[in-house]
Amino acid sequence: MNIGQTQPAWRLAGPSVVVLLLLALVLYQHTVLYLIGLWNQLDVGEYAHGYLVLAISGYLVWNGRQRLFALTPCPEYRVLLAVVAASMLWLVAALVDVEMIQAVALWFLVLTIVWTVLGNQVIRVLGFPILFIGFAIPAWFPLSPILQNLTADSVFGAIRLLGVPALRQDNMILLPAGTLSIEEACSGLRYLLAALTLGALYAYMNYSSLRARLLVILVSASSAVLANMLRVFIVVYVGYTSDMQHSLVHDHLSLGWYLFGGLVVILLFLDARLRRERPRENLLVQRETITPMVCNITLPYYFMLIVGIGVLMSAAPIVVYQTDHQSARNDANTVPDLPLEAGHWLRSVASNDDWMPVYHGAVNQRQLYQKDNNQVVLYMGYYPTQNQGEELINDLNHISNNDVWRTVYPGARVQSTGKQQVLEQLLAGSAKKQRLVWYWYNIAGKVTTNKYKAKILQMMGLITGKRWAFVVAVAAPTGGDIDSTREVIKDFVLSIEGPVKKEMGRVVERQ
Numbered sequence: 001m002n003i004g005q006t007q008p009a010w011r012l013a014g015p016s017v018v019v020l021l022l023l024a025l026v027l028y029q030h031t032v033l034y035l036i037g038l039w040n041q042l043d044v045g046e047y048a049h050g051y052l053v054l055a056i057s058g059y060l061v062w063n064g065r066q067r068l069f070a071l072t073p074c075p076e077y078r079v080l081l082a083v084v085a086a087s088m089l090w091l092v093a094a095l096v097d098v099e100m101i102q103a104v105a106l107w108f109l110v111l112t113i114v115w116t117v118l119g120n121q122v123i124r125v126l127g128f129p130i131l132f133i134g135f136a137i138p139a140w141f142p143l144s145p146i147l148q149n150l151t152a153d154s155v156f157g158a159i160r161l162l163g164v165p166a167l168r169q170d171n172m173i174l175l176p177a178g179t180l181s182i183e184e185a186c187s188g189l190r191y192l193l194a195a196l197t198l199g200a201l202y203a204y205m206n207y208s209s210l211r212a213r214l215l216v217i218l219v220s221a222s223s224a225v226l227a228n229m230l231r232v233f234i235v236v237y238v239g240y241t242s243d244m245q246h247s248l249v250h251d252h253l254s255l256g257w258y259l260f261g262g263l264v265v266i267l268l269f270l271d272a273r274l275r276r277e278r279p280r281e282n283l284l285v286q287r288e289t290i291t292p293m294v295c296n297i298t299l300p301y302y303f304m305l306i307v308g309i310g311v312l313m314s315a316a317p318i319v320v321y322q323t324d325h326q327s328a329r330n331d332a333n334t335v336p337d338l339p340l341e342a343g344h345w346l347r348s349v350a351s352n353d354d355w356m357p358v359y360h361g362a363v364n365q366r367q368l369y370q371k372d373n374n375q376v377v378l379y380m381g382y383y384p385t386q387n388q389g390e391e392l393i394n395d396l397n398h399i400s401n402n403d404v405w406r407t408v409y410p411g412a413r414v415q416s417t418g419k420q421q422v423l424e425q426l427l428a429g430s431a432k433k434q435r436l437v438w439y440w441y442n443i444a445g446k447v448t449t450n451k452y453k454a455k456i457l458q459m460m461g462l463i464t465g466k467r468w469a470f471v472v473a474v475a476a477p478t479g480g481d482i483d484s485t486r487e488v489i490k491d492f493v494l495s496i497e498g499p500v501k502k503e504m505g506r507v508v509e510r511q
Helices: 006-027 029-039 050-063 065-069 077-095 099-118 120-136 143-161 189-206 210-241 253-277 299-330 451-464 482-510
Strands: 167-169 172-175 178-181 345-347 363-371 374-383 413-416 421-428 434-443 446-448 469-477
Touching: 006 029, 006 099, 006 299, 029 050, 029 099, 050 065, 050 120, 050 189, 065 120, 077 099, 077 299, 077 451, 099 120, 099 299, 120 189, 143 172, 143 189, 143 210, 172 210, 178 210, 189 210, 189 253, 210 253, 345 482, 363 482, 374 482, 421 482, 434 451, 434 482, 446 451, 451 469, 469 482
Parallel strands: none
Antiparallel strands: 167 172, 172 178, 345 363, 363 374, 374 469, 413 421, 421 434, 434 446, 434 469
């Protein structure tokens, strides 16, 4: 039986796509729940518009239903390779616990499933609605630190041009009356995402050429970035002129949305004027007419294709499930023993020291050491295996208990002991106490300070059977002299390096 006619083909292809997509939602439910969690953060999340994006995508599909029903869905077998690629990308991301990549892979998987089952003609109509969902996917997080640094550079340069007496330390701007920190939340990622979403939708609905659409999106994105810079500049300048007493210094979120709203109105006004002056080029898009193709595929081959897609996309979740359960059975109860001494550094009696790193799922050990009048605290966190939510590199992990100590540096700095690199963070506590911390990671026997390299090492450890990981941290009170404290910690780290590696080897052998 041939299914080449339009209506019979849709009666078969439509339910097939729905069933496959529902199966994907079930198999990849952890990633789906992760996205729902992001979209539910209505007050503080950059992706609180996720449900709106889904609704718009659904509307675009519904609005183009007449064009769709005029086409004949015909499977595109070559895209099966893309289905495999999306599934493997999700598998790798799941094994190393990178939820952002898992979400991107699931989005790519949805696109490739629809493309494979319905074919090239149909994907030309459904392509934009599916790609539009990308604005609700957390693939944009890496832009945040870039925008943060760009905003800090631009604002600091502008206020210095105006003669404002200010200094800059990382992303903090020091004014005579106080300090303003340009955090990642001030990077403007929310405004950029909103501008990209609105700009892409407006361009798709009102322009036909790819060049015009890309230009609209570019103008929207650039304007959003500039508006955020203006917002931060206003806050800093008002903070300087009011000696940090103006209400905008403490509540400037609404200012950003006012500026963004005004920007949207201006852009719409300018576009309307241009469209009136050039009516022929900017009439509502006349959708191209596509002649339905003839699809020669028999029912047995069609059902083999649907079953094959289901098997291919099921493989990755099954592998992850088996791996997680295998690691749960193999978790070791071995606890690392910190050395009694290291060079001239000796274990000291327990004190009421209140510094403690937070690494969820780690086996924790902590010990105080003393040499002459200097004291340091050594911390070791051990992961026999790493699972979702209980892994070394996780946004919920911190180098200190934040309810007692807060970080001073916006981001950890890299230092060198002469033999290896370490990360440095300065902590501030009550009564103006400060503490300097050096820390590093050891994953599958390799030392690193880069969280992205750590994820790669975690993946390589899965392949080689070395699933374990360590975090080692050393902290010491500064006493007001950070340089001297660095020398104290450096001396201890060089002394403890050998004994710590020996203990790591012993723990791994007993696992």
